[in-house]
Amino acid sequence: MEFLHLTELRKKLDSREISSSELAKYFLARIKKLEPQLKAFVTVTEEAALKDAQEADEFIGSPGENPFLCGIPYVSKDLFATRGIRTTASSKILDEYKPPFDATVTRKLKEQKSVLLGKTNLDEFAHGSSTETSAYGPSHNPWDTSRIPGGSSGGSAAAVAGGLSPWATATETGGSIRQPSSLCGVSGWKPTYGRVSRYGVIAMASSLDSPGAIAHSVEDLAHLAEIMAGQDEKDSTTGHVPVPQYSRNLTADIKGLKIGIPKEYFLDGMEEGIKQRVMEAVKELEKMGAKTVEVALPNTKFGSLVYAIVAPSEISSNLMRYDGIRYGHTVPAAADLLEVYEKSRAEGFGDEAKRRIMTGTYVLSAGYYDAYYKKAQKVRRLIVNEFAEAFKQVDLLVCPSSPNVAIKLGSAKDNPLFGYIADQLNIPGSLAGLPALSVPCGYARPADNDTPSMDGLPVGLQIIGPQWGEQQVFNAGFAYQQATDWHKQHPSLE
Amino acid sequence: MTNSAYKPVIGFEIHVQLATKAKMFSPAPNNPDETVPNTNIDEIVTGQPGTLPVANKEAIRLAAMVGLALNCTIDEFSKFDRKHYFYPDLPKGYQISQYDQPIAKKGYLDIEVNGKTKRIGITRAHLEEDAGKNVHPEGLPYSLVDYNRAGAPLLEIVTEPDIESAEEGRIFLQELRNIIRYLGASSADMEKGTMRCEPNISVRKPGETTLPKYKVEVKNINSFKFAEAAINFEIARHTEMLEKGETPRQVTMGWNEKNNCTVEQRSKEDAQDYRYMPDPDLPVLQFPQEYLDELRNRMPELPAQKRIRFLEEYKLPLADVENLINWKELAFYFEDVVSELDEWRSQENGLNREQLIKMAANWCLQDFSALLNQDLKNPLDSQVGPENFAELVKLIVQGKISGSAAKTVFRTMYEKGGDPSEIVEDMGLTQVSDEGAIAGAIEKVIAENPKAVADYKAGQQKSFGFLVGQCMKELKGKGNPQVINDLLRKKLS
Numbered sequence: 002m003e004f005l006h007l008t009e010l011r012k013k014l015d016s017r018e019i020s021s022s023e024l025a026k027y028f029l030a031r032i033k034k035l036e037p038q039l040k041a042f043v044t045v046t047e048e049a050a051l052k053d054a055q056e057a058d059e060f061i062g063s064p065g066e067n068p069f070l071c072g073i074p075y076v077s078k079d080l081f082a083t084r085g086i087r088t089t090a091s092s093k094i095l096d097e098y099k100p101p102f103d104a105t106v107t108r109k110l111k112e113q114k115s116v117l118l119g120k121t122n123l124d125e126f127a128h129g130s131s132t133e134t135s136a137y138g139p140s141h142n143p144w145d146t147s148r149i150p151g152g153s154s155g156g157s158a159a160a161v162a163g164g165l166s167p168w169a170t171a172t173e174t175g176g177s178i179r180q181p182s183s184l185c186g187v188s189g190w191k192p193t194y195g196r197v198s199r200y201g202v203i204a205m206a207s208s209l210d211s212p213g214a215i216a217h218s219v220e221d222l223a224h225l226a227e228i229m230a231g232q233d234e235k236d237s238t239t240g241h242v243p244v245p246q247y248s249r250n251l252t253a254d255i256k257g258l259k260i261g262i263p264k265e266y267f268l269d270g271m272e273e274g275i276k277q278r279v280m281e282a283v284k285e286l287e288k289m290g291a292k293t294v295e296v297a298l299p300n301t302k303f304g305s306l307v308y309a310i311v312a313p314s315e316i317s318s319n320l321m322r323y324d325g326i327r328y329g330h331t332v333p334a335a336a337d338l339l340e341v342y343e344k345s346r347a348e349g350f351g352d353e354a355k356r357r358i359m360t361g362t363y364v365l366s367a368g369y370y371d372a373y374y375k376k377a378q379k380v381r382r383l384i385v386n387e388f389a390e391a392f393k394q395v396d397l398l399v400c401p402s403s404p405n406v407a408i409k410l411g412s413a414k415d416n417p418l419f420g421y422i423a424d425q426l427n428i429p430g431s432l433a434g435l436p437a438l439s440v441p442c443g444y445a446r447p448a449d450n451d452t453p454s455m456d457g458l459p460v461g462l463q464i465i466g467p468q469w470g471e472q473q474v475f476n477a478g479f480a481y482q483q484a485t486d487w488h489k490q491h492p493s494l495e
Numbered sequence: 496m497t498n499s500a501y502k503p504v505i506g507f508e509i510h511v512q513l514a515t516k517a518k519m520f521s522p523a524p525n526n527p528d529e530t531v532p533n534t535n536i537d538e539i540v541t542g543q544p545g546t547l548p549v550a551n552k553e554a555i556r557l558a559a560m561v562g563l564a565l566n567c568t569i570d571e572f573s574k575f576d577r578k579h580y581f582y583p584d585l586p587k588g589y590q591i592s593q594y595d596q597p598i599a600k601k602g603y604l605d606i607e608v609n610g611k612t613k614r615i616g617i618t619r620a621h622l623e624e625d626a627g628k629n630v631h632p633e634g635l636p637y638s639l640v641d642y643n644r645a646g647a648p649l650l651e652i653v654t655e656p657d658i659e660s661a662e663e664g665r666i667f668l669q670e671l672r673n674i675i676r677y678l679g680a681s682s683a684d685m686e687k688g689t690m691r692c693e694p695n696i697s698v699r700k701p702g703e704t705t706l707p708k709y710k711v712e713v714k715n716i717n718s719f720k721f722a723e724a725a726i727n728f729e730i731a732r733h734t735e736m737l738e739k740g741e742t743p744r745q746v747t748m749g750w751n752e753k754n755n756c757t758v759e760q761r762s763k764e765d766a767q768d769y770r771y772m773p774d775p776d777l778p779v780l781q782f783p784q785e786y787l788d789e790l791r792n793r794m795p796e797l798p799a800q801k802r803i804r805f806l807e808e809y810k811l812p813l814a815d816v817e818n819l820i821n822w823k824e825l826a827f828y829f830e831d832v833v834s835e836l837d838e839w840r841s842q843e844n845g846l847n848r849e850q851l852i853k854m855a856a857n858w859c860l861q862d863f864s865a866l867l868n869q870d871l872k873n874p875l876d877s878q879v880g881p882e883n884f885a886e887l888v889k890l891i892v893q894g895k896i897s898g899s900a901a902k903t904v905f906r907t908m909y910e911k912g913g914d915p916s917e918i919v920e921d922m923g924l925t926q927v928s929d930e931g932a933i934a935g936a937i938e939k940v941i942a943e944n945p946k947a948v949a950d951y952k953a954g955q956q957k958s959f960g961f962l963v964g965q966c967m968k969e970l971k972g973k974g975n976p977q978v979i980n981d982l983l984r985k986k987l988s
Binding site: 080081082088090095098100101102104199200201202203204206207208234235236237238314315317318320321322323324326327328338342362365366367370374 | 542543546547548549550577583586587588589640768770771772776777778
């Protein structure tokens with residue numbers, strides 16, 4: 002039951018084979034049992050979940066069609082505002098924060114009568130690739146609990162991979178959906194920038210943030226995309242592009258599909274097993290009739306540099322509002338106003354947030370803006386153009402989602418650059434706002450070879466599409482999952 | 496006041512709170528009159544995590560209209576930037592403003608100073624959001640913040656340092672206020688703070704063309720009178736210092752209206768680094784030619800055009816025209832009265848338009864203005880409609896009521912409303928202009944006052960007045976004085 006796909010749960014709920022309340026209780030019990038090992042949650046909303054499930058059951062019991070997610074439990078990355086429910090961004094500065102409003106995504110899921118089980122852990126304000134910067138401690142990888150689940154959406158990926166929730170909301174800025182999906186062996190969708198509303202999703206870097214989802218199959222993701230996507234009058238950066246019926250349009254027929262293999266994405270230092278699994282997946286796609294060509298994306302190498310300027314600049318700006326005045330952590334005994342700011346922020350923010358605030362503040366300061374931020378934006382434009390050129394020749398790009406399988410908890414702690422290196426495969430696409438998937442494509446031994454997992458640890462195949470090209474991406478992922486069953490394999494956690 | 500050895504150099508920064516329903520970036524109400532703290536707020540205004548701004552289209556339209564009215568260039572693209580600083584009244588830790596691509600730039604406004612036209616350059620006009628207000632309750636160990644004003648749409652207008660006296664400054668501000676009001680862009684009320692001006696003042700020797708090395712900004716000015724006073728105070732202060740060989744420091748002063756002087760607020764030397772960056776939450780603003788053409792087509796008559804029309808068409812004296820133009824609602828009301836009078840003229844011959852208009856203007860600017868000012872009302876909020884107003888003017892011109900009776904009638908119209916003819920009827924104020932009735936009274940008065948008649952004929956002018964008074968008495972005060980005068984003079988000649 003814990004690994005049933007959304008499509009299967011829908012059938013079971015509609016046929017009354019199971020009730021929403023039973024589902025909620027089942028998953029809540031599983032959370033209770035496994036949370037001590039996985040630490041995927043910041044908050045579990047048991048009471049509200051049972052109440053929502055009961056309401057969903059009443060709705061299902063009344064005549065008329067049920068929305069796709071009606072009665073189905075889910076978990077939400079603790080970056081999505083949930084009215085009256087603690088929303089922390091895994092930061093001490095928002096430890097007690099209960100938003101007075103719902104994020105647009107939260108609202109849409111409520112309208113579907115989804116059942117929220119809880120809020121999942123992440124790197125503080127999504128700053129990281131391991132959940133280790135969370136103020137509440139790291140989450141653990143269900144395939145090997147001594148390892149990171151990846152991040153920043155690590156809690157969401159661990160919850161889905163561990164069968165604690167059928168699906169989870171997640172967000173990307175530079176790999177935060179694809180990398181944890183890859184490390185936890187689940188399917189993750191990073192939408193086109195502006196495809197899903199950012200309203201109510203606590204901002205990391207506004208020009209990059211893309212709320213998305215993690216689930217067990219591409220088919221499930223296509224359904225979720227239909228519900229989550231769309232222009233939002235509360236987010237002016239959402240696109241006025243109609244949302245296709247992704248799930249209905251899904252097809253495994255990818256004959257003639259032109260797939261580009263960007264040579265720059267098979268980095269030196271990438272684990273050998275990763276390359277092998279991804280190339281095997283490419284062969285699988287070729288077997289189904291796809292044509293592959295090597296493409297060159299030389300500006301890719303500037304991606305991390307551009308990101309290292311743009312992201313901290315926007316972060317330093319977005320984190321200005323946490324000042325201890327209106328909400329969040331504050332210091333009651335301050336001598337003056339300046340001390341309120343200094344102490345509230347010093348105590349409230351973790352090291353990584355502080356590091357990024359300092360970098361961003363420096364980069365934006367007078368005299369440096371032109372040299373750094375402005376120049377970075379120009380290079381970003383080059384990267385965008387380079388992808389656009391590539392998509393004139395090919396329909397999709399395929400590469401690994403992560404250069405490595407899950408590493409040991411704590412092994413990246415002393416290397417603040419870990420995140421940047423791990424994100425190299427994801428950042429260029431994020432800068433260009435492109436849609437992408439990570440789907441499980443087998444296993445590889447970790448570099449340290451120290452894991453009880455027999456086959457090794459999950460490897461993720463990344464599929465990148467052109468702007469608004471979700472359908473093509475879903476089709477390729479769907480076709481791959483029709484031909485393989487990696488996405489149906491789960492860790493044993495008892 | 497101004498020492499002739501120095502010439503002032505003055506530029507303005509003016510903030511205008513736009514009259515939109517909602518705030519600049521949120522649907523929360525934009526109501527400058529709200530008195531209950533923290534009611535015009537929502538999750539966007541208070542900067543809750545995850546909230547996003549959405550630019551108010553109406554504010555953008557009004558800003559573009561003002562830009563066009565100020566002869567500015569409106570580029571095809573404009574953008575919003577974030578200006579960062581910490582302050583409790585600034586909910587997001589940054590203000591959304593416009594840094595290097597303002598909506599409007601490089602314009603001008605022509606003003607009339609002592610009969611000469613003077614052109615004041617407009618450097619730029621940009622949109623931004625207002626901050627809230629910090630409140631410091633007396634005797635309490637904490638401060639409070641009221642976010643009602645936070646996020647209100649502001650248009651900041653910056654002028655070139657082209658203003659050379661306090662008087663020019665006042666005239667410029669008045670003309671700018673009129674333009675903004677005529678566009679319906681804002682109530683532009685200095686007292687209420689929907690228009691705030693900060694002059695930047697320095698002085699230099701006549702003939703010098705480079706800008707002085709310093710300038711002093713004055714804040715906290717809430718009337719045209721104070722703007723003029725503050726500028727004059729600063730000019731005198733700078734002149735005195737320069738005479739002594741000192742240079743005024745680059746500071747921000749505040750106008751103290753109690754003591755009629757400026758007081759130093761803060762030094763500008765520790766200028767903050769606002770770390771401007773384009774706001775990634777807001778797409779670039781686009782102003783296609785068609786949009787701007789549409790705005791131009793819908794541009795109402797501006798005060799300068801109305802002024803010329805009132806002078807040329809209505810032949811009113813300049814002072815009257817100025818007083819009408821400076822009160823937009825009264826100017827519009829006056830025009831409604833004129834069109835009522837024109838309608839009437841088209842039905843009856845032999846009426847002098849200029850005379851009617853002159854009389855209507857006088858009544859607007861005297862009795863009507865006095866009553867409205869006393870009640871802080873606008874013409875359309877009063878009970879006197881333009882039609883009845885015109886009717887009253889008509890009764891006066893036709894000689895149906897005397898000037899003093901008209902005052903009584905007007906006051907009744909103002910207090911209770913109603914048709915002036917009916918009021919005249921009810922109150923029995925109809926003036927006797929009938930020559931037969933008046934001639935009868937005159938016969939009687941001449942017969943009863945032979946001595947006064949004799950005195951007048953002997954050259955005593957005073958007796959004529961006595962006789963007129965007796966006639967008026969005979970007619971119970973309702974005689975048309977002009978007719979009495981004419982007939983009596985004829986009889987006695």
